[in-house]
Amino acid sequence: MPEHQTSTAARARHDWTDAEIQALFELPFNDLLFRAQQCHRAHHDPNEIQISTLLSIKTGRCPEDCKYCPQSVRWNTGLEEEALLPLDVVRDAARKARESGAQRFCMGAAWRRPRDKQIDQVIEMIQAVRDEGLETCITLGMLTADQAQRLADAGLDYYNHNLDTSPEYYEEIITTRRFDDRLNTLEQVRQAGMKVCCGGIVGMGESRADRVGLLKALANLPSHPQSVPINQLVKVPGTPLDGVDEIDPLEFVRTIAVARLLMPAARVRLSAGRESMSDELQALCFLAGANSLFYGDKLLTTGNPDADADRQLMARLGLRPARQEAGTPSGDVQESAA
Ligand code: SAM
Ligand code: DTB
Ligand code: SF4
Numbered sequence: 001m002p003e004h005q006t007s008t009a010a011r012a013r014h015d016w017t018d019a020e021i022q023a024l025f026e027l028p029f030n031d032l033l034f035r036a037q038q039c040h041r042a043h044h045d046p047n048e049i050q051i052s053t054l055l056s057i058k059t060g061r062c063p064e065d066c067k068y069c070p071q072s073v074r075w076n077t078g079l080e081e082e083a084l085l086p087l088d089v090v091r092d093a094a095r096k097a098r099e100s101g102a103q104r105f106c107m108g109a110a111w112r113r114p115r116d117k118q119i120d121q122v123i124e125m126i127q128a129v130r131d132e133g134l135e136t137c138i139t140l141g142m143l144t145a146d147q148a149q150r151l152a153d154a155g156l157d158y159y160n161h162n163l164d165t166s167p168e169y170y171e172e173i174i175t176t177r178r179f180d181d182r183l184n185t186l187e188q189v190r191q192a193g194m195k196v197c198c199g200g201i202v203g204m205g206e207s208r209a210d211r212v213g214l215l216k217a218l219a220n221l222p223s224h225p226q227s228v229p230i231n232q233l234v235k236v237p238g239t240p241l242d243g244v245d246e247i248d249p250l251e252f253v254r255t256i257a258v259a260r261l262l263m264p265a266a267r268v269r270l271s272a273g274r275e276s277m278s279d280e281l282q283a284l285c286f287l288a289g290a291n292s293l294f295y296g297d298k299l300l301t302t303g304n305p306d307a308d309a310d311r312q313l314m315a316r317l318g319l320r321p322a323r324q325e326a327g328t329p330s331g332d333v334q335e336s337a338a
Contacts, residue, residue, distance in 0.1 A: 010039065010264045014220050021212045024258045029250060033288055036257035040289040043264045049314065050267050050292035050322040052104040052137065053097035056300040057125065058084045062110035064141075064176045066164075068204055070236040070301050071110040077238035079301055084109070084121055091128040097296065100307060101321055104135040106160065106197075108300045112176070113142040123154040130155055137197055137227075142181055145188045152192035158227060159189040160197040166213025169206050179217075186221065196221075199229035199271065202255050203247035211255050219262035227292065228259055228266045232273025234302045249277070253284045260289025267292040275303045279313050286317065 024032065040046055060081035062071045070077040094105045107125060114122065122138065129136050137158035138151070151159065163182055164170070170179045189196055198221070200214045218228060232252055235242045259268050269292035270285045277285075295310055297303065305313075314320070 010042070012224055012265065013262075014222070014224075016216050016219050016262055018209070018212055018216060021216055021258060021262065022209075024261055025208060025212060025254055029254070032254060032257050033284075036260045036289045037287060039261050039264050040291070044291055045322075046291075047318055047320060048291065048322045049286070049319045050104070050269075051102050051295045052106050052269070052292065053093075053100075053102040053296045054106045054108065054294050054299050054304075055085075055090065055093050055097075056082070056110070057090060057107045057122070058082065058109040058111065059301060060110055063112050064174065066174045067240040068173065068201055068233055068236075070239055072239075075238045075240065077236055084118065087121075087124055087128060090125045091132065094129040094132040094134055098132050098134055100296070102134065102295055103322065104137055104158070105129045105132075106137040106139070106158075106294075108139045108160070109141070111141040113144075114140045114147065116147065119147050119150055123150065126151070126154045126156050139197075142177070142185045143188050145191065148185075148188040148192035148194070152194045156194055158195045158197045160227075160229070161185050161189065162199050162201070162229065162231075163214060163217050164200045165204060165206055166210040167217060168213055169204075169210040173204060183221075190222065195227070196223075196225040197227035197229065198225040199227075199231065199259075199269065201231040201233050201272070202252060203233040203244070203273070204241055205244040208251070211251075211258075215255070215258055215262055218259070224263040224266050226266060227269060228263055229269040229271035229292075230256055230259055230290070231271040232277070234272050234275075234299070236302065249281050253281070253288050256285050256290050257288035269293060272299055272302070272304075274305055279316070282313065283317055286319065291322075 060071050060079045061073045063073055065074050066072055070079050097105050126136050135157045137160055138156060139160035165173055167179045186196060202211055268290045270290040294304055297306055
């Protein structure tokens with residue numbers, strides 16, 4: 001057994017209750033972090049981090065009304081809109097991402113749902129990114145079963161589709177679709193055999209009960225997502241959530257730790273929001289079990305720490321990039337490693 005591993009690998013559970021998750025959140029901070037780190041070490045190399053780079057392949061004018069999002073057509077955020085990027089631009093961006101050390105290339109489109117013709121164009125992009133030797137992830141909004149199958153057949157590794165917040169708080173944040181619509185697309189993605197990247201956003205004025213509800217919904221999916229992005233809201237002027245109260249940074253760390261404990265084998269990504277975090281806060285997030293991040297100066301439309309700053313942070317923490325992953329069926333651990 002590798003040095004970092006303990007014999008406490010947990011079976012994947014899908015029957016978490018609110019009370020159990022609430023109790024984890026309420027642990028003394030040191031106890032919670034210790035448990036999260038034990039769990040992390042039982043399932044992962046604690047000094048290794050998965051690196052993804054993001055590209056917005058179609059920016060702005062999205063018809064949905066997500067209150068956090070600068071790309072919704074409803075909010076005046078001064079965003080420069082862009083039609084679907086030409087294939088060459090995507091290929092060049094993927095090559096640059098690989099050269100600077102990314103393992104996975106994630107593409108995002110500001111659509112409610114793609115049209116079949118758009119799926120044809122996106123499939124060409126997936127093929128170009130694969131040809132560059134990168135893993136592929138894409139987020140396009142809601143999918144039909146047929147579209148999900150076409151993406152899977154094109155070799156797409158991950159589909160990103162976030163639950164974003166608890167079922168109870170969902171209507172406060174988005175009114176143009178329902179939580180169940182998200183669950184339905186996730187089901188199409190699983191059925192098509194792709195890996196699932198699914199997480200949420202904290203710091204949107206939600207209560208701790210909502211953070212419990214989000215993590216419960218994620219952990220109680222039929223299989224744990226292989227990748228769980230935990231985003232801290234990036235406040236963008238013009239969006240309705242711009243003025244919302246800051247979340248306590250230690251509550252953010254707790255959210256990462258509880259995500260780690262509920263979904264032991266998943267990659268938990270310290271996702272949007274790092275630009276406003278200190279190195280020390282990010283280090284605590286890695287200690288709590290985050291083992292993936294977005295690398296590169298831009299997320300989709302907002303900023304991310306400079307690649308140089310991230311290289312320095314990783315060096316200071318002794319973190320090294322993960323190698324590409326062999327295809328695992330899900331983020332679940334089926335057998336106890338004990
Ligand atoms: N339109 C597709 C969808 O919503 O599924 C894909 C693109 S959308 C921009 C992808 C994800 O970005 C959202 O689910 C949300 O979690 C995240 N996101 C958007 N704006 C954000 C913000 N201001 N802060 C943090 N995360 C954000
Ligand atoms: C995810 O959970 N976070 C990424 C990715 N999936 C697509 C997007 C973050 C977007 C932050 C706001 C922006 O840059 O527009
Ligand atoms: Fe559109 Fe996605 Fe932004 Fe919502 S989060 S407005 S669906 S781009």
